[in-house]
Amino acid sequence: METVIEKTNVNVDIEALRKEIIKEENIVFKKTIGLTDNPLSYCPGCGHGVVHRLIGEVCEEMEIIQDVIAIAPVGCSVFAYDFFNLDTQSAAHGRAPAVATGVKRTMPDKYVFTYQGDGDLAAIGTGETIHAANRGENITIIFINNGIYGMTGGQMAPTTLLNMKSSTSPYGREMDVHGYPLNITDMIAPLRGVCYATRQSVHTPANVRKAKAAIKKAFEYQKLKKGLSIVEIMSNCNSGWKMTPVQSNKWMEENMLENFPLGDIKVPQDK
Amino acid sequence: MKGNEAIAEAAIRCGCDAYFGYPITPQSEILEYLALEDPYNKRSGMVVLQAESEIAAINMVYGAAGCGKKAMTSSSSPGISLKQEGLSYIAAGELPCLVVNVSRGGPGLGSIQPGQADYFQSVKGGGHGDYRLIVLAPNTVQEQYDFVDLGFELAFKYRNPVLILSDGAIGQMMEKVVLTPQKDRSVTLPSWATTGKTPDRERNRIFTLNIETDVQENHNRKLQAKYKVVEENEIRYQEFKTDDAEYIIVAYGISSRICMKTIQLAREKGIKLGMFRPITLWPFPKQKLFELSKNVKGIFAVEHSCGQMVEDVELAVKNNTPVKFYGRSGGVIMTPQEVLLFIESEMNK
Numbered sequence: 001m002e003t004v005i006e007k008t009n010v011n012v013d014i015e016a017l018r019k020e021i022i023k024e025e026n027i028v029f030k031k032t033i034g035l036t037d038n039p040l041s042y043c044p045g046c047g048h049g050v051v052h053r054l055i056g057e058v059c060e061e062m063e064i065i066q067d068v069i070a071i072a073p074v075g076c077s078v079f080a081y082d083f084f085n086l087d088t089q090s091a092a093h094g095r096a097p098a099v100a101t102g103v104k105r106t107m108p109d110k111y112v113f114t115y116q117g118d119g120d121l122a123a124i125g126t127g128e129t130i131h132a133a134n135r136g137e138n139i140t141i142i143f144i145n146n147g148i149y150g151m152t153g154g155q156m157a158p159t160t161l162l163n164m165k166s167s168t169s170p171y172g173r174e175m176d177v178h179g180y181p182l183n184i185t186d187m188i189a190p191l192r193g194v195c196y197a198t199r200q201s202v203h204t205p206a207n208v209r210k211a212k213a214a215i216k217k218a219f220e221y222q223k224l225k226k227g228l229s230i231v232e233i234m235s236n237c238n239s240g241w242k243m244t245p246v247q248s249n250k251w252m253e254e255n256m257l258e259n260f261p262l263g264d265i266k267v268p269q270d271k
Numbered sequence: 272m273k274g275n276e277a278i279a280e281a282a283i284r285c286g287c288d289a290y291f292g293y294p295i296t297p298q299s300e301i302l303e304y305l306a307l308e309d310p311y312n313k314r315s316g317m318v319v320l321q322a323e324s325e326i327a328a329i330n331m332v333y334g335a336a337g338c339g340k341k342a343m344t345s346s347s348s349p350g351i352s353l354k355q356e357g358l359s360y361i362a363a364g365e366l367p368c369l370v371v372n373v374s375r376g377g378p379g380l381g382s383i384q385p386g387q388a389d390y391f392q393s394v395k396g397g398g399h400g401d402y403r404l405i406v407l408a409p410n411t412v413q414e415q416y417d418f419v420d421l422g423f424e425l426a427f428k429y430r431n432p433v434l435i436l437s438d439g440a441i442g443q444m445m446e447k448v449v450l451t452p453q454k455d456r457s458v459t460l461p462s463w464a465t466t467g468k469t470p471d472r473e474r475n476r477i478f479t480l481n482i483e484t485d486v487q488e489n490h491n492r493k494l495q496a497k498y499k500v501v502e503e504n505e506i507r508y509q510e511f512k513t514d515d516a517e518y519i520i521v522a523y524g525i526s527s528r529i530c531m532k533t534i535q536l537a538r539e540k541g542i543k544l545g546m547f548r549p550i551t552l553w554p555f556p557k558q559k560l561f562e563l564s565k566n567v568k569g570i571f572a573v574e575h576s577c578g579q580m581v582e583d584v585e586l587a588v589k590n591n592t593p594v595k596f597y598g599r600s601g602g603v604i605m606t607p608q609e610v611l612l613f614i615e616s617e618m619n620k
Contacts, residue, residue, distance in 0.1 A: 036474075065467075065468055066467045066468060066470070067467050068467060068468075069338070069465050069466075069467060071334070072478070081476045081477075081478050082476075084474075085468065085474055086468055086474055087465035087466060087467055087468045087474055087475045088465065088474065088475075088476050088477070089333070089334060089337045089465055089476075089477040090364075090476070090477060090478035090479060090480060091330065091333070091334075092330065092333075092356055092357065092360050095326070095327070095330040095333075095357070098322070098326070098327040098328075098330035098331050098333075098334070099330050099331070099333050099334035099337070100334060101320070101334065102289065102291065102331035102332060102333060102334025102335035102336075102337075103334040103335065103337065103338055103465070104334075105289060105318045105320060106288050106289050106318055106334075106335040106342070107338050107340075107466065110466075127326075127327070128323070128326075128327055130323075131322075131327065
């Protein structure tokens with residue numbers, strides 16, 4: 001594609017222009033108050049930051065910041081408690097749904113969500129995930145699936161695709177050694193305690209908008225005490241996959257989405 | 272009332288907000304009693320929930336405690352092992368909570384009969400990292416009851432997990448208990464708790480991670496300073512016929528009950544035997560024991576283990592007098608007579 005660079009008009013007063021731009025009425029985009037000003041620890045190009053923003057925006061738009069308690073996991077998002085401008089608890093690896101249960105049961109009027117990666121939720125925390133879901137805990141799980149352990153340096157995750165390379169499956173994931181990628185959202189969706197299960201992604205602007213709508217829906221179902229809601233969000237891990245951000249999003253679309261198809265898996269039936 | 276039931280009744284009456292448990296012998300009556308009483312609907316509004324594992328239960332406690340609630344769990348030895356990860360996090364996050372261990376014979380699945388082999392785990396750590404639990408050891412059903420309220424009081428005073436180290440005998444025995452009036456559950460929550468970030472304050476965070484090493488060391492120093500205050504202020508013990516004693520038994524929990532009889536039998540034979548009972552196992556009442564040990568001919572550490580508390584006794588006594596150990600394990604309960612036989616044989620050496 002040809003890039004067109006407009007000629008700069010040298011007569012424009014840059015300072016005056018700057019002052020004009022930052023006027024309140026001219027601001028077209030602001031960081032949500034649902035996030036703090038702390039710099040994110042995520043790699044440039046990673047989807048975590050986008051999902052953080054979406055959650056922050058949903059909390060701001062629903063005007064529920066004072067009513068939300070977030071549970072951070074262990075993994076890349078271990079520092080989530082420094083990024084959300086919310087009261088936050090940091091759980092042990094995989095235990096977020098149990099911690100969230102303790103919070104929700106004693107603070108039933110609050111919105112409680114966990115933010116977990118695939119290793120946290122679908123490997124070490126499988127038991128906590130399934131049982132929180134089966135009890136129909138009125139919590140929301142935001143599940144970031146990037147098919148890899150990012151924080152510890154790119155090891156194989158339960159969601160790593162067959163033949164996908166990682167530092168602990170350097171020749172690719174082999175079915176007869178490592179088993180299959182685990183679709184845990186599909187697994188727990190049939191449980192009667194789960195009201196809403198959906199898989200979204202943040203690799204294109206259109207998908208980002210859909211993911212945000214899903215997060216909002218999940219919070220609304222939580223308010224209606226319908227049971228556990230899980231929003232799985234497919235995200236890239238450009239560092240772990242050893243790709244550029246653009247390549248990784250393309251790779252995700254071409255490879256990950258076949259195993260992890262996007263869309264609602266379960267929505268509440270009753271009115 | 273059974274020792275385990277006393278724990279459950281005390282939890283309701285002291286205004287506990289939540290109990291999370293998992294069945295394991297010999298303490299399942301705690302969860303059963305709470306389920307039957309149904310305090311959430313019928314009494315104080317206390318949450319009672321059977322978790323899918325001991326690991327989940329302690330992490331539910333973490334969540335509730337992080338909201339400033341009075342939260343507790345109970346288990347027995349193998350289950351307490353599973354809770355060690357959570358306890359380390361709770362201690363690191365400086366959350367108040369109460370954990371009850373109605374201990375049994377170990378290691379492994381061990382036996383379901385009473386044991387005291389979890390002493391090291393209780394007072395020396397158990398989980399990873401430099402942390403301490405405040406450990407209370409009841410020897411009557413009344414103390415089982417009383418230590419629940421006391422445990423929560425200490426937990427909130429120091430923002431630290433408190434462990435009641437009981438045993439299968441105290442948990443299963445029946446004794447009379449004086450009950451206390453129902454306390455209201457607290458409506459005001461601590462300022463540090465995660466209760467939802469209101470615009471008038473900064474967000475509250477419960478976390479245990481400090482990537483910067485000096486930040487972590489400073490946090491550890493802060494914890495150690497707190498533990499020092501606990502050591503200076505919270506030591507509890509009981510003396511029994513130590514005034515004229517020439518020999519002293521050191522025992523806690525069920526062992527101390529058995530040794531009461533041993534002392535009676537010894538005194539009938541003219542042996543001046545007394546007992547020193549640590550009530551707080553951590554902090555261990557080492558100074559008082561050190562003082563006592565100056566004036567006696569020998570000290571006997573008597574435990575239902577292969578020799579754990581005896582190490583703290585030896586450290587406290589500092590060679591003032593010989594320290595001998597007598598123990599039974601695996602769920603075998605010693606008789607007062609066999610303890611006396613051991614003491615007599617040691618005296619005659």
